[in-house]
Amino acid sequence: MSSRAATYDAIVVGAGSVGVPSAYYLAERGLRVLVIDRRPAVGQGENKAAIGGVRATHSDPAKILLCSRSLEVMRSWKERHGDEIGWKPGGYCFPVYTEAHEKALQGLLPIQRRFGLVNDWVDAETIARIVPGIRREGLRGGTYSPGDGQVSPLLLAVVLMRHAARRGAELRVGERVTQYLRDGAAVAGVRTDKGTYHAARVVVATGADAAEDGRLLGIGLPVVPDSHEAGITAPVAPFLGPLVVDLRPGPEGKTANFYFGQNHEGQIIFCYTPRQLFRGTSRESLAEFLPILAGRMIELVPRTRHLLVRRVWRGLYPMTPDGVPIVGNVPEVPGLTVAVGMCGQGFMLGIGVGQEVASLAVDGQWLLPEEAWRAIRYGRDFAGGKVEALK
Ligand SMILES: Cc1cc2nc3c(=O)[nH]c(=O)nc-3n(C[C@H](O)[C@H](O)[C@H](O)COP(=O)(O)OP(=O)(O)OC[C@H]3O[C@@H](n4cnc5c(N)ncnc54)[C@H](O)[C@@H]3O)c2cc1C
CATH class of the missing domain: 3.50.50.60 (FAD/NAD(P)-binding domain)
Known part of the structure; x- marks a missing residue:
């Protein structure tokens, strides 16, 4: 230099x-x-x-507008510039099993609609069609926002x-x-x-x-960063359109929510928010993560029991107060x-x-x-x- x-x-x-x-x-x-x-x-x-989940369906106006602009660019990137960015349409789906979650999610719809987002409350039949193999017992319905998607x-x-x-x-x-x-x-x-x-x-x-x-x-x-864990499976034939967010605490009581989707290469990619947050910058994945998550995913969508997990990792959410x-x-x-x-x-x-x-x-x-x-x-x-x- x-x-x-x-x-x-x-x-x-x-x-x-x-x-x-x-x-x-x-x-x-x-x-x-x-x-x-x-x-x-x-x-x-x-x-x-x-x-790689990308959704505009938030409750905060800034997040709604910023993510809407991100989605607009991502959706059309390949067409406009020719590069593969792994865009996969299919939306976000929040299946609901409790009255409290039903009220909370339905309460967000008016503000989302004010900003022109398409996010609807759909019945259990529709959720079962969008998320094939989802557990039907106690399923009340959920929200589905088809305009959201995933990118690599x-x-x-x-x-x-x-x-x-x-x-x-x-x-x-x-x-x-x-x-x-x-x-x-x-x-x-x-x-x-x-x-x-x-x-x-x-x-x-x-x-x-x-x-x-x-x-x-x-x-x-x-x-202040806190840790979240994630993983990815070997690819399987496409079966899952949306990214699915499970808001239930889970039987083990250790996770707040977890989400998963199938990416553009057919891999199932998943992540969870621990109920007890781990503050700090450690990126060492916990041995207990995969059994907890696998249990949750299989309980929600039993057909996922055949998936082969390839890799797990831990990363940080840079949190503000x-x-x-x-x-x-x-x-x-x-x-x-x-x-x-x-x-x-x-x-x-x-x-x-x-x-x-x-x-x-x-x-x-x-x-x-x-x-x-x-x-x-x-x-x-x-x-x-x-x-x-x-x-
Ligand atoms: C498991 C997991 C799953 C997630 N899933 C999603 C998801 O589906 N969708 C989503 O939107 N978000 C998701 N997130 C959150 C997302 O990863 C973060 O919010 C986002 O990456 C933060 O972006 P950033 O640019 O602020 O930080 P980063 O992407 O970390 O970029 C900051 C960069 O600054 C560099 N840097 C720092 N200090 C210095 C320095 N002094 N000198 C030079 N370089 C420096 C770092 O090396 C780093 O590359 C997930 C996070 C985790 C952990």
């Missing part, structure tokens, strides 16, 4: 679910962009842990980065940002363990590590944009958030309406924050 520090229009720290689309949209706006990640390739942080997080990160690079973006991997350069209060670039890079605009998209960047910058980024991301320009540090705290939905939010980041960085403006951006803005008050009921 030359001794003269390189200068860019924008530096994105973190090449993950959010950093890569942010770089893509910044490059699309004509900026000379540098993306830096401490890992050896793009998308190797929590992006790689995600099982590994493919999308690589494809988006390739397109960003065609627009001039540079990628440096295996390089850790250790310092944010300042020009007075403003941010002026970054120092890594390998070099120094200048830019008047810096985007922090460091996922589960964001609290550390907050410390380096002297700002509050209250992101209110369960909603932290996005925005940082008034006390001119030039700084943050996009962190994506919780359990950073992959589906990534493209929508990337578009927001480009607009905030270049125009200083949100694309979202105020009603939506107020809930996710940097600097909001977390006191008494709620965590969205359905993660």
